[in-house]
Amino acid sequence: MDYIPVIDLKGVVDKCVEVENGVLSIPKSDVPTWHRVAAEIRKALNGIGFMYLKNHGIGPEVISSAFGASETFFKLPVATKSKYKKNPEISSHGWVQPGQELLHPNSVFELRECFDVAGNERFYPTPDEHTNFGEVMEKLENEGKRLMKKLLKLLGLSLELEDTDYFIKCSRHLDSDRNDPQNTITNECDLRAIYYPAIPNDLQVPTGTVRCAQHTDYEILTLLFQDDVGGLEVNDVNGKWIPATPISNTILVNTGDLLQFWTNGYYPATLHRVVIPEKEIGRKMGRYSFAYFFAPDDNTPIFPLRSNFIPISDTGRAAEEESERQPITAYQHIMERVKSAYQY
Numbered sequence: 656m657d658y659i660p661v662i663d664l665k666g667v668v669d670k671c672v673e674v675e676n677g678v679l680s681i682p683k684s685d686v687p688t689w690h691r692v693a694a695e696i697r698k699a700l701n702g703i704g705f706m707y708l709k710n711h712g713i714g715p716e717v718i719s720s721a722f723g724a725s726e727t728f729f730k731l732p733v734a735t736k737s738k739y740k741k742n743p744e745i746s747s748h749g750w751v752q753p754g755q756e757l758l759h760p761n762s763v764f765e766l767r768e769c770f771d772v773a774g775n776e777r778f779y780p781t782p783d784e785h786t787n788f789g790e791v792m793e794k795l796e797n798e799g800k801r802l803m804k805k806l807l808k809l810l811g812l813s814l815e816l817e818d819t820d821y822f823i824k825c826s827r828h829l830d831s832d833r834n835d836p837q838n839t840i841t842n843e844c845d846l847r848a849i850y851y852p853a854i855p856n857d858l859q860v861p862t863g864t865v866r867c868a869q870h871t872d873y874e875i876l877t878l879l880f881q882d883d884v885g886g887l888e889v890n891d892v893n894g895k896w897i898p899a900t901p902i903s904n905t906i907l908v909n910t911g912d913l914l915q916f917w918t919n920g921y922y923p924a925t926l927h928r929v930v931i932p933e934k935e936i937g938r939k940m941g942r943y944s945f946a947y948f949f950a951p952d953d954n955t956p957i958f959p960l961r962s963n964f965i966p967i968s969d970t971g972r973a974a975e976e977e978s979e980r981q982p983i984t985a986y987q988h989i990m991e992r993v994k995s996a997y998q999y
């Protein structure tokens with residue numbers, strides 16, 4: 656049996672406090688717990704490349720309302736959803752219609768639609784179209800942010816960085832007000848509601864269609880909330896596809912490209928996909944999920960960090976120093992990938 660890490664955040668998410676500049680302060684008596692959990696996270700992310708979190712502190716009612724609101728949204732007529740369509744040239748927010756996005760260059764068709772909650776300019780269906788879609792989505796987003804700050808601290812501890820608050824300090828947007836006109840901190844975080852429709856009986860979709868082609872996410876970490884339908888698979892560090900079976904009351908966490916760059920591959924980005932179920936019963940069911948893609952501030956430079964765990968690249972320190980001199984920013988990397996995924 657494969658080792659499937661389920662990390663228990665009890666005693667971690669509930670008691671720490673925020674101090675100046677949004678940095679977390681851990682009560683002395685809890686420090687050993689944080690270090691133990693950080694070591695488990697290191698083993699999971701370096702050893703298999705993903706993890707489940709339990710006792711993560713996000714209220715079950717927040718998650719179930721989000722699933723309810725998402726289902727109502729995706730059932731709206733296409734004409735209504737089209738009013739809220741995303742225009743990737745302008746922003747990352749809005750409805751992504753089926754076929755608008757391909758996550759792999761060889762993809763034929765990916766049968767899903769999404770609604771992205773992202774950026775500072777947001778719009779949602781009017782109350783007579785949907786009573787509370789925006790409100791419910793942003794509630795889940797806020798809870799995701801709260802949890803994420805703790806995960807960023809745990810990541811810093813897990814790598815034994817000299818400054819264990821490094822990742823938090825690169826994510827000042829966590830504590831900035833997106834409605835403040837003076838706010839200049841931008842970021843590419845995205846809470847994405849996803850709907851995979853049932854596969855039509857008379858399979859009117861091209862051969863080779865999948866729900867979500869294999870890809871890595873572009874950011875630091877992704878929180879994944881899935882229903883019970885299944886189909887998500889992750890590629891472990893040995894290249895084997897393993898079903899990421901939903902485990903009740905847990906969230907699945909994948910690592911993204913930015914974390915892979917920062918750690919020089921010590922925490923590789925999780926390759927994953929969503930397959931169409933082979934059994935007829937599974938094909939008849941639509942699937943709903945949420946992904947919260949967490950990115951640092953746009954201007955964050957990305958180069959390998961120094962830590963006893965992070966390897967120096969094969970080409971040696973000189974290549975690393977070069978990338979430190981001319982680092983790509985988080986924004987540049989994410990935009991490259993976004994552009995290549997969109998089908999206009």
Ligand SMILES: O=C(O)CCC(=O)C(=O)O
Nearest residue numbers: 849867881887929944946
């Ligand atoms: O729906 C899922 O479970 C995964 C979605 C995903 O990987 C993505 O949107 O990047």
Ligand SMILES: [Fe+2]
Nearest residue numbers: 870871872927
């Ligand atoms: Fe993904």
